[in-house]
Amino acid sequence: MKLENESLIVPEQRPGVSRRRFFTVAGVGILAASAIASCKKDDSPVVTDQSIDLGSGDVGILNYAYALEQLEAAFYTKVAASFYSGASSAEMDRLKEIRDHEIAHREFFKNALGSKAIPALEVDFSSIDFTSRTSVLATAKAFEDLGVSAYNGAGKLIVSADYLLLAGKIVSVEARHAAYIRDIISNGSFADSSAVDANGLDMAKMPNDVLAVAGTYLKSKITAKNLPTS
Amino acid sequence: MNFGNILNEIEQADPEVFERTSQRRDIFKSFGAKVAVAVLPFALGSLFKKAYGKNTDAITDVLNYALTLEYLEAEFYNKALASAGLIPSGAPNGAISTIAAHENAHVAFLKTAISGAGGTVVAKPTFDFTAGGAFPSVFSDYATFLAVAQTFEDTGVRAYKGQAGNLITSNEVLTAALQIHSVEARHASHIRQMRKANGFGDVKPWITGKDSGIGSAVQASYNGEEVTNQAGVEIVGINGQVISANAATEAFDEPLSKDAVLAIVKPFIVP
Numbered sequence: 001m002k003l004e005n006e007s008l009i010v011p012e013q014r015p016g017v018s019r020r021r022f023f024t025v026a027g028v029g030i031l032a033a034s035a036i037a038s039c040k041k042d043d044s045p046v047v048t049d050q051s052i053d054l055g056s057g058d059v060g061i062l063n064y065a066y067a068l069e070q071l072e073a074a075f076y077t078k079v080a081a082s083f084y085s086g087a088s089s090a091e092m093d094r095l096k097e098i099r100d101h102e103i104a105h106r107e108f109f110k111n112a113l114g115s116k117a118i119p120a121l122e123v124d125f126s127s128i129d130f131t132s133r134t135s136v137l138a139t140a141k142a143f144e145d146l147g148v149s150a151y152n153g154a155g156k157l158i159v160s161a162d163y164l165l166l167a168g169k170i171v172s173v174e175a176r177h178a179a180y181i182r183d184i185i186s187n188g189s190f191a192d193s194s195a196v197d198a199n200g201l202d203m204a205k206m207p208n209d210v211l212a213v214a215g216t217y218l219k220s221k222i223t224a225k226n227l228p229t230s
Numbered sequence: 231m232n233f234g235n236i237l238n239e240i241e242q243a244d245p246e247v248f249e250r251t252s253q254r255r256d257i258f259k260s261f262g263a264k265v266a267v268a269v270l271p272f273a274l275g276s277l278f279k280k281a282y283g284k285n286t287d288a289i290t291d292v293l294n295y296a297l298t299l300e301y302l303e304a305e306f307y308n309k310a311l312a313s314a315g316l317i318p319s320g321a322p323n324g325a326i327s328t329i330a331a332h333e334n335a336h337v338a339f340l341k342t343a344i345s346g347a348g349g350t351v352v353a354k355p356t357f358d359f360t361a362g363g364a365f366p367s368v369f370s371d372y373a374t375f376l377a378v379a380q381t382f383e384d385t386g387v388r389a390y391k392g393q394a395g396n397l398i399t400s401n402e403v404l405t406a407a408l409q410i411h412s413v414e415a416r417h418a419s420h421i422r423q424m425r426k427a428n429g430f431g432d433v434k435p436w437i438t439g440k441d442s443g444i445g446s447a448v449q450a451s452y453n454g455e456e457v458t459n460q461a462g463v464e465i466v467g468i469n470g471q472v473i474s475a476n477a478a479t480e481a482f483d484e485p486l487s488k489d490a491v492l493a494i495v496k497p498f499i500v501p
Binding site for chain 2: 094097100101103104105107108110111112148151152153155156158159161162164165166168169170171172173174175176177178179180183187188190191192195196198199200201202203204230
């Protein structure tokens with residue numbers, strides 16, 4: 001078997017290969033972009049007329065993250081293309097930076113997934129009034145909090161330590177965004193009780209719960225039926 | 231980062247850890263998702279114990295390491311709030327009180343989780359928040375206090391991130407650690423906004439390059455944040471998009487090893 005085929009296959013799908021061997025083979029934290037693209041065929045997302053399936057295993061989770069980043073990037077791109085009235089210059093600067101971060105996340109997943117990537121999603125932002133600061137920031141807050149809870153919930157579904165670390169590198173940036181957006185809506189709400197519970201823990205949501213919310217902003221239909229559940 | 235080494239270390243502590251994982255997953259499956267928030271630390275500990283029996287060293291080590299950092303943060307904010315005239319009343323006091331409450335909750339949560347797992351809770355060290363005189367006015371000068379706060383929060387984010395791989399064998403512990411990790415990032419974002427608003431440092435809610443906006447005394451907490459390549463993918467200008475080097479570094483937060491973090495906090499701990 002070729003090394004690139006072996007390196008990213010999820011251990012559960014290879015009964016003969018122990019988890020330790022998987023990590024040894026996967027080795028250090030360098031993953032070539034092409035590596036993910038060489039996973040087994042049954043990881044692949046399936047596109048039908050009705051819906052886009054995210055796929056299974058770690059590839060499915062990466063596509064799930066890719067879908068959310070597509071949504072966020074499309075949203076901030078539209079926000080920054082024509083700002084609502086009443087935005088300060090600092091606020092516009094920060095929102096443009098957030099746009100760039102989300103585009104960086106989206107393009108990273110696209111390249112990392114290669115041929116396993118789901119297609120570009122069609123968004124539906126008809127419920128958002130982009131001329132209204134209140135509407136835009138409320139949506140931004142919802143997206144950022146949702147993103148944090150999605151990555152927090154998906155961590156345990158990831159098998160590869162490399163991907164887990166990458167998710168960790170992104171989720172704390174989403175949390176920084178969430179806190180900033182919350183503060184410019186209402187200063188001091190960066191981590192209030194609507195975001196953080198009595199144990200001092202942020203939210204963690206499973207893919208189906210996240211996609212139920214995200215789906216209201218998407219024309220494309222996504223299914224997560226093949227994603228890992230534990 | 232060498233994940234091979236980390237996993238080898240876990241395996242040395244628990245040679246059967248990877249074989250045990252699938253069985254452990256069944257335990258969690260039967261346990262279901264009906265864990266009330268208030269009982270989670272106990273549940274965490276006892277499930278953890280079931281999975282690992284007496285051999286909980288690798289993961290309780292991580293939790294005790296996290297607890298040490300939370301002790302540091304909790305006492306830091308508790309002392310700051312008790313220092314008359316340090317934190318302006320109103321929004322600043324409200325924000326620091328919110329953060330303090332979370333850090334104290336993290337201490338309680340981790341202690342309960344460690345004992346529940348049959349582990350020994352590490353004792354709280356004696357702290358010196360002047361770091362041996364490096365920050366003599368930490369509890370009398372607002373700018374110094376916020377500079378140390380920013381450093382603790384940004385370091386905390388990096389510390390938890392650096393341990394994620396060590397917790398991959400335990401779904402429940404990993405999830406809880408991630409849930410603390412993003413709260414620390416929310417704190418960091420707000421403290422950085424407070425510093426900016428007060429003119430104490432030209433910082434954004436996110437980390438640009440390896441700039442601390444503080445000075446060389448805290449540089450070790452920011453070194454490594456300047457990378458623009460993620461898993462072999464160059465982020466600057468990716469796929470023809472206008473992504474600057476600054477944006478590329480801001481978009482991804484970087485981990486720190488336990489050794490690096492312990493070296494950073496060492497001056498704050500009385501030997």
